[in-house]
Structure formats: C-alpha cells, structure tokens
Amino acid sequence: xxxxxxxxxxxxxxxxxxxxxxxxxxxxxxxxxxxxxxxxxxxxxxxxxxxxxxxxxxxxxxxxxxxxxxxxxxxxxxxxxxxxxxxxxxxxxxxxxxxxxxxxxxxxxxxxxxxxxxxxxxxxxxxxxxxxxxxxxxxxxxxxxxxxxxxxxxxxxxxxxxxxxxx
Amino acid sequence: xxxxxxxxxxxxxxxxxxxxxxxxxxxxxxxxxxxxxxxxxxxxxxxxxxxxxxxxxxxxxxxxxxxxxxxxxxxxxxxxxxxxxxxxxxxxxxxxxxxxxxxxxxxxxxxxxxxxxxxxxxxxxxxxxxxxxxxxxxxxxxxxxxxxxxxxxxxxxxxxxxxxxxxxxxxxxxxxxxxxxxxxxxxxxxxxxxxxxxxxxxxxxxxxxxxxxxxxxxxxxxxxxxxxxxxxxxxxxxxxxxxxxx
Numbered sequence: 491x492x493x494x495x496x497x498x499x500x501x502x503x504x505x506x507x508x509x510x511x512x513x514x515x516x517x518x519x520x521x522x523x524x525x526x527x528x529x530x531x532x533x534x535x536x537x538x539x540x541x542x543x544x545x546x547x548x549x550x551x552x553x554x555x556x557x558x559x560x561x562x563x564x565x566x567x568x569x570x571x572x573x574x575x576x577x578x579x580x581x582x583x584x585x586x587x588x589x590x591x592x593x594x595x596x597x598x599x600x601x602x603x604x605x606x607x608x609x610x611x612x613x614x615x616x617x618x619x620x621x622x623x624x625x626x627x628x629x630x631x632x633x634x635x636x637x638x639x640x641x642x643x644x645x646x647x648x649x650x651x652x653x654x655x656x657x
Numbered sequence: 658x659x660x661x662x663x664x665x666x667x668x669x670x671x672x673x674x675x676x677x678x679x680x681x682x683x684x685x686x687x688x689x690x691x692x693x694x695x696x697x698x699x700x701x702x703x704x705x706x707x708x709x710x711x712x713x714x715x716x717x718x719x720x721x722x723x724x725x726x727x728x729x730x731x732x733x734x735x736x737x738x739x740x741x742x743x744x745x746x747x748x749x750x751x752x753x754x755x756x757x758x759x760x761x762x763x764x765x766x767x768x769x770x771x772x773x774x775x776x777x778x779x780x781x782x783x784x785x786x787x788x789x790x791x792x793x794x795x796x797x798x799x800x801x802x803x804x805x806x807x808x809x810x811x812x813x814x815x816x817x818x819x820x821x822x823x824x825x826x827x828x829x830x831x832x833x834x835x836x837x838x839x840x841x842x843x844x845x846x847x848x849x850x851x852x853x854x855x856x857x858x859x860x861x862x863x864x865x866x867x868x869x870x871x872x873x874x875x876x877x878x879x880x881x882x883x884x885x886x887x888x889x890x891x892x893x894x895x896x897x898x899x900x901x902x903x
Contacts, residue, residue: 512759512770522763522834522893557768560796560806607765617811621832625764 507531525636529599532573534644541577548573552637565568568606572599589638596637600630751865752899753777762892767810774801789890790867808836816856822846838884
C-alpha cells in the first residue's frame with residue numbers, strides 16, 4: 491500500500507492539478523467550463539495506490555484547490571470520498587484498464603464533485619439552478635471525454651513505478 | 658424736351674437683342690437667392706486636390722482628444738471637490754496596474770488572479786477595472802498576487818445607477834457572463850441600451866465607473882423589474898487590469 495508515495499516525484503505530479511486549474515487552458519474548455527483536473531489526476535492515483543492514499547490525496551488536493559478558489563463551497567468531501575472509493579476498487583476488484591471504464595469512472599467522479607458543489611451552492615443561495623446545471627453538465631462531460639487518454643497514460647506510468655518498486 | 662413731342666418706346670428689336678444679358682441677370686439672381694449654389698460647388702470641385710489631407714485631420718482629432726481629456730480632468734477635479742463638500746465617497750488616490758495571470762470567467766468560480774498583491778498595496782475590497790469599465794473587486798491577496806471576484810460571480814453584489822432613468826439597482830452575479838440588475842421598484846422605465854454605472858451613493862466601489870449596458874428587461878419579474886446587463890469590459894480577453902486604491 492502507498493507505494494507511489496515513496497517516489498517523491500510521483501507525488502509532485504499532483505502539483506500539475508493546481509497549475510492546470512490556474513492556467514485554465516482555453517482549448518480544453520467546453521462552453522467556457524474547464525474539466526475537473528483533480529478527478530483526472532486522482533482516479534489513476536487511487537486505483538494504483540489504494541484507498542488510504544487515495545483519500546489522503548483527495549483531501550490534499552481539495553485543500554489546495556479550496557485555497558485557490560473564492561467562496562465557501564468546498565471540493566474536499568467529494569474528492570476524499572472518491573479517492574477512498576477508487577482506491578478500494580483498485581485493491582479489491584480486477585485491474586481497471588479499459589478506456590470505457592476509465593471514462594465512466596471519471597464521469598461519475600466529476601458528476602459527484604460537481605453535484606457536491608451544486609448542492610453547496612444552492613444551499614448557500616448564490617447560484618440560480620440553470621447556470622449551475624450548465625456548469626455541472628459541461629464539466630462532467632468534458633472530464634469523461636478527457637479521462638481515457640489522460641488516465642490511461644497515468645495508470646501505465648504509476649503501474650510501472652509500483653512494479654519497479656516491488657522488483 | 659420740346660412740348661407736344663411724344664415719348665418713344667424702345668424698339669422691340671432692341672429688347673430682343675438684349676436677351677443674353679437678361680438671362681445672365683436672371684442667373685445671377687438665382688445665385689443670390691440660392692446663397693451661392695453653383696459657385697461654391699464649382700469652387701469645391703476645382704479646389705479638391707488642394708484640400709487639407711489626412712495629416713491635418715489627424716492634428717485636429719488629436720487636438721480634440723487633448724481638449725476632451727483636459728475637460729475630463731477638470732470635470733473630475735470639480736466632481737471630487739463637490740463630492741468632498743457633500744461628504745460622499747471620492748474617486749480615490751490612484752491605481753495599481755497588474756497583469757492577469759489566471760483567468761476563470763466560467764465554471765464554479767468566476768475569478769481572476771492578478772500579478773500584484775499586498776506588496777504593491779493591493780487590499781481586499783478594492784475595485785478592479787479593465788479597459789471598458791469595472792470588472793470586480795479584490796477578494797483575497799497574497800504578497801504578490803490577488804484574487805478578483807468578478808461581477809459575474811454569484812457572490813458579487815454591487816450598487817449601480819442607471820443615469821437615463823435616474824434609478825438605483827443592485828447588480829448581482831448569477832454565474833453566467835451577464836449579471837442581473839435588480840431594481841428596487843416595479844416599473845423603473847428601463848430599456849435595452851441604457852448605460853449602467855456604479856452608484857454615486859455606493860460605499861463599496863468608486864462612483865460613476867462604467868459597468869455595462871442593459872441587454873434585456875424582464876418587467877414581469879417579482880417583486881421588481883430585472884434586467885440583464887452586458888458588461889462593457891471583455892472578461893474573456895482582458896490581459897491587464899487596474900486596481901483602484903481608495
């Protein structure tokens with residue numbers, strides 16, 4: 491368990507998430523909405539490194555992203571839950587490698603993160619429902635579309651690292 | 658003249674011989690009545706190659722711009738003096754220019770991160786403008802950066818003023834690129850095209866900063882009329898902003 495965290499540079503790749511959030515590259519947006527970069531990094535990490543590492547990575551990413559964003563709504567609960575769930579899935583089930591499976595898991599993850607933000611926003615009373623639904627749908631779809639190529643590459647990289655660590 | 662001698666009328670032949678002169682006289686009369694039409698047009702046609710060129714036009718435009726800027730400065734000074742006499746909020750001491758280093762006008766958070774922070778004198782609550790007008794207020798600062806909550810952010814509330822109808826309203830971000838202007842009364846008489854500026858009575862933002870233009874009006878809204886505002890500053894394209902130091 492937590493073999494990836496032994497490799498410091500693997501953990502350092504998590505810095506790409508806040509960097510991409512801040513850079514917010516225009517070509518990788520759908521209707522002005524960026525993908526959930528945290529989900530795209532957390533999914534392969536948790537699948538390879540287990541539930542505890544996944545939950546902690548989710549918590550850490552959530553803390554950083556909440557610090558970068560304004561307002562009271564938080565990504566921490568959804569990211570920590572997803573990290574734990576994907577970690578359990580990676581440990582207990584057969585290895586997940588197919589693009590469709592990765593896309594589906596990312597879709598569920600982005601929907602959960604967006605749903606959690608949507609709920610918090612509605613409870614806070616700031617967002618009208620229609621623009622919030624637009625943001626939620628656009629982010630979920632885009633994250634699911636980007637997941638197969640990006641998560642496959644990361645899975646390959648992380649699994650090579652863990653196999654190298656065992657040998 | 659000897660008595661008994663009859664006065665002779667000019668011969669008809671003589672009158673007929675003078676017709677070109679009569680015609681000329683009539684033409685000159687027409688020129689007189691038309692205030693020089695024909696002569697002036699002919700002069701314009703002939704002198705066109707010698708008319709002032711584009712350089713002279715540019716000089717005139719520059720002079721006009723300079724004149725307008727001078728008048729604007731003078732009016733701002735007058736405005737500041739009068740506002741201080743009335744003990745209203747004044748325009749401010751200066752501004753800090755800052756580059757936009759992160760732009761997130763869409764999504765769950767509608768914010769910009771700018772490359773000036775506490776070290777440059779930026780503080781939370783300061784107003785931020787871009788070419789076109791007000792875009793938001795500083796929400797948080799680090800030593801070298803500041804996060805700006807855009808007017809489109811659902812947490813944003815700014816008091817504004819519609820000059821044509823002389824009415825106040827509350828500009829509220831709703832998460833889309835166009836914030837909503839909520840009026841305090843049911844039928845304020847607002848219509849698309851009206852210009853929206855910051856409220857002269859606002860304590861949060863400097864007065865009379867351009868915000869945008871009314872795009873559509875919902876008169877059936879409850880409890881009072883709503884209007885969608887198109888911001889005059891392009892949030893997707895802004896590269897540099899100015900933080901107004903109060």
